[in-house]
Amino acid sequence: MSRREPKREDPSGFFDVDATASAAALVGAALLTAAIYLGSRGLRNFDAALIGYATATVFLAFGVIYRYVVWIQSPPTRRYLLQGWKAFLSWHNFRRFPTLVPKALISDLALQNFIRKRGVARWAAHQALFWGVIGATLITFPLTFGWIHFRSVPGTETGYQMFVFGLKTVTFDAFTWLGWLTFHGLDVTAVLVIGGCTYFLWRRFRNREAMTDQHLAHDLLPLVALVAISVTGLLLTFSSALLEGRYYDFLAIIHMAVVVLTLVFIPFGKFFHVIQRPASIGVQVYKQASIRERGPFRCKRCNAPFESPTYVEDLQQTMGELGLDYEGWIEHCPRCKRIERGIAYRTDVKEGFR
Amino acid sequence: MDKTLFIDPGRCIGCQACVAACRECDSHRGRTMIHLDYVDEGHSGAAMPTVCMHCEDPVAPCAQVCPADAIPVGSDGIVHTAAKERCIGCGNCVHACPFGVPKLDLAEMLQFKCDMCYDRTSRGQSTMCATVCPTSAIFYGSYEELLADRPHARAVDIFGFGDDTIQTGCAVVVPAGREGQPVPGGYA
Known part of the structure; x- marks a missing residue:
């Protein structure tokens, strides 16, 4: 058999620094920093105890934008991204096929029906994991940025006011269902994440299909990280609810360390599919619209x-x-x-x- | 690759044993990744087994056209099935593959393809298809082992598609004296 010189250049170039991506990532990280400063009204509402989370999120923004820009520069991705957005935003498509975009969004992104076709248990576990992570992100990021903060209502013992970007919004009692949900939202999401991760970890040790080409860093570490975040988060509640706050400071540092490490890991590992996946909606709409059209x-x-x-x-x-x-x-x-x-x-x- | 797959369509009797064995593989149970096509159906028994050829040069076309970077290529040259969390089921790999190898499950939004029985070959075992092939039309081993078994055979791992050629990790058996030319990829 003969070996010949490769005809084409190796497109991977993993270690090459991309100038466009670096610039975009710097701009993105700077914009997020500015948004944190402005949203927390000049850091007046910023909780200094949460600075580790906010800093890690700025690094996360840099990493994610860098990798995203590198990713969308490859010819197939660039073409699909443009065609996908064109089909997604097309008024012509919306008039002719009004259900196409909403159906794709609900079926593929929210309900993830394609995972149900791979197995109902996998789908249920992924839904728990998905909504748990989405919920935790929506709660945590605005809190650590100082965009949301709470103050006790003067003259009451259990009344609280929620401020968004410094503007007063709802007032609630801590012992109502709204109050409980507000202060235990992260506990609920942690339970969802632990449930989903437990199934996937079990699968990674028992299912031969999953075991064939799994890698420690790519497949197991993300699950372990999510469980660690959720368990240490729940331990904070456990400490304040049942241990009168004992070990709280130690647990808070452990929790922050785990979260920070996971956040900066996102651009490099399996978690990046969370950023990539929404692009599939545009691709499906583009493919279906073009088949119906032509x-x-x-x-x-x-x-x-x-x-x-x-x-x-x-x-x-x-x-x-x-x-x-x-x-x-x-x-x-x-x-x-x-x-x-x-x-x-x-x-x-x-x-x-x- | 020290050991790889050598395909000899001239030996294939179309028995489908490879198709059945592939279906038993742990990494894709119930689905077969090998294709067995009857070249002149109804007129002759000529059959064409097709496995993934694990293209190189330097990266497999299926991996190059993937918009989701979903198809991993190992340092050992194995082109794996698309990563499940990334594959968006666009079909680029299915249509860009000049050998017609990848399969697509639109409902699951997943691509599937032969990964040279990675769970077996990475531990030194032969592929499922080669293990059961009664005529050794699919042979797993080194080139030296092939030549020891078939002194008058040679193998070619360069395929011609129009004016383009593709170097592959697997090879096709050709008669001695024919090894200097690329194997034609078809008349498309």
Whole structure:
């Protein structure tokens, strides 16, 4: 067998520093810092005890934006992102196919029905994990940025006022259901996350499909990190509710350390799919809208329908940009490609092959 | 790759043992990743087994066209099935693969493809398909082992698609004397 020099350049370039991505990430991190300063009214409402979380989130913003910009620069991603947003925001699509976008958002993003097709238990666990993390993020980030803070109502023992960006909003009693939910929101999300992670950890040790190509850092560490965050968070409540605040300071530092490490890990590991995944909505809308608009593309050999003409044209352009100079091949369905290769083999390579 | 798959379509009798064995593989139970196509259906028994060829040069086309960076390529050259948390089911890999290998499950929004039985080959075992093939049309081993078994055979791991060629990690068996040219990828 022969080895020849690669015809194409290696597109990975993992360690190359990308100037565009660096600039975008710096701008993003600066904007977030400014938003924290302004939203907390010149740091007046900023809780200094939470500075570790806020700082880690600024680093998180830098890392996520950097990786996102690098990611969307590759030809297939750039093309899909543009086509996806175009289809997503298209008034023409909305008038002709009014249910397309809402259906994709609800089915694929919120309910994640595609995971249910992979298994009901996996879907239930992922839903618990998903909504737990979303809830915790929506509560934690504004709190640590100083965008939300609480003050006790003067003259009462259990009355509280919530301020958003320094503006007074709701007033509630700590012993009502609203008060309980407000102060225990993170406990609820922690329970959801622990439930979801427990199932996935069990699966990672028992399911052979999952075990085949799993990696410690990519598949197990994120689950362990989420459990650690949730358990140390619940221990804070345990300390204040049942131990009269004993060990609270120690637990608070442990909790913050775990959260900070996880936040800065997000751009590098499995958690990044949370940032990437919403792009799939645009892609699904683009594919469905183009099939409804132009009908299916048919295989040039067997005439079977597959994909849409727009999709085939876009993929041909992507392949051209990547230096894959056999774009004509994709006008044939996968089965016909295989059969044509078989015919070529018995014609050109082994004539006796009948 | 020290050991790889060598495909000899001339030996294939179309028995489908490879298809059944592949379905038993732990990493994708119930789904077969190998394709077995009858080249001249109804007229002859000629069959064409297709596994993932684990393209190189330098990265497999399926991985290059993936918009979600979902297809990992190991340092050992194995092109893996798309990562489940990333794959968006767009089908780019399915159509850009010149060999017609990846499969797509639209309901699960997932791609599936042959990963050369990674759970087995990474531990030194043979692939499921090669283990059960009664005619050794699918052979797993080193090139030296292939030549020891078939002195008059050679193998080629460069395929021609129009004016383009692709170097692969797996190879196709050709008659001695034919090894200098790329194997034609078809007449598309």
